[in-house]
Amino acid sequence: xxxxxxxxxxxxxxxxxxxxxxxxxxxxxxxxxxxxxxxxxxxxxxxxxxxxxxxxxxxxxxxxxxxxxxxxxxxxxxxxxxxxxxxxxxxxxxxxxxxxxxxxxxxxxxxxxxxxxxxxxxxxxxxxxxxxxxxxxxxxxxxxxxxxxxxxxxxxxxxxxxxxxxxxxxxxxxxxxxxxxxxxxxxxxxxxxxxxxxxxxxxxxxxxxxxxx
Numbered sequence: 001x002x003x004x005x006x007x008x009x010x011x012x013x014x015x016x017x018x019x020x021x022x023x024x025x026x027x028x029x030x031x032x033x034x035x036x037x038x039x040x041x042x043x044x045x046x047x048x049x050x051x052x053x054x055x056x057x058x059x060x061x062x063x064x065x066x067x068x069x070x071x072x073x074x075x076x077x078x079x080x081x082x083x084x085x086x087x088x089x090x091x092x093x094x095x096x097x098x099x100x101x102x103x104x105x106x107x108x109x110x111x112x113x114x115x116x117x118x119x120x121x122x123x124x125x126x127x128x129x130x131x132x133x134x135x136x137x138x139x140x141x142x143x144x145x146x147x148x149x150x151x152x153x154x155x156x157x158x159x160x161x162x163x164x165x166x167x168x169x170x171x172x173x174x175x176x177x178x179x180x181x182x183x184x185x186x187x188x189x190x191x192x193x194x195x196x197x198x199x200x201x202x203x204x205x206x207x208x209x210x211x212x213x
Contacts, residue, residue, distance in 0.1 A: 014058070014102035021078040023059045030056040032063055034073040037084070042067075043168045049140050051161040052133070054154065058100040061160050065121070066096040068167045086176070089124075093117065100156050111152075118156050121163050129166040133158055136165050 013019055026032045030050050031041050041047075042064055050056050070084035082090045097117035105111060122130075134144045145154065171179060 009104065011058070011102060011104045014104075018078070019059065019102070020062070020080065020096065020098075021073070023057075025057065025060045025063055028055075030060050032056075032060050034063060034067075035075065036067075037072075038064065038067040038172065040172075043164060043172060045137060045140055048133075048161045048165060049137050049142055051157050051164075052137065052142060052154075054157065058102040058104075058153070061100055061157060062096070062098060062102065065099055065160050065164065068164060068172070069096070071096045092120070099160055101152060104153065106152055114156075118159055122159050125163055125166050126170075129169070130162070132165045132169075133162045 013023060016022075021034075025034065031039075031047060033042075047064075051061050066080060069089055070082065070086055071080045072083055073080055080096045082094050082096075085093075098114045099118045099121055101111050101114040103110060134142065145158070174182070
């Protein structure tokens, strides 16, 4: 892949507290609107590729993740509400967090909240989906990143795209009640499978997943 390592300068427009509501989005080839829930067209592999190739703005990436988490934009109030956000996520993040670090200032006091919110998003991805990005986008010519290409911005974009792929495949199109029932059935099956493994092989460590709903 022809992605190069680019160290971005601080982005002054993102310092404006109204930037998440008023900053420009959807002006180029990335399909995104603040209004309503996410759409299938906003979640295609082409869209994911644009995210990892930095062919979108940081605000556009954030906006798509916010919509998928259930934040909804009120154009009259010019604000985001958590009315449809997954309950566990809503409790921790009543306002939509900056997953990318739009200000591109990486001191701990400025960037800490963005880093922690991104880490929380990554933890919500089940283990079987944590490495979905490269195999999903490889047919479109994406071969991953080399270590020397990675910056905080590129890394977080990739993590957001990976979460969006998981969301599209497992959560998109389902009501919260349907998702809760699917989770209950999945946990029952996991408990039964774990019990069987323990009987056959002994205890097996399993990495915890912090679900968003």
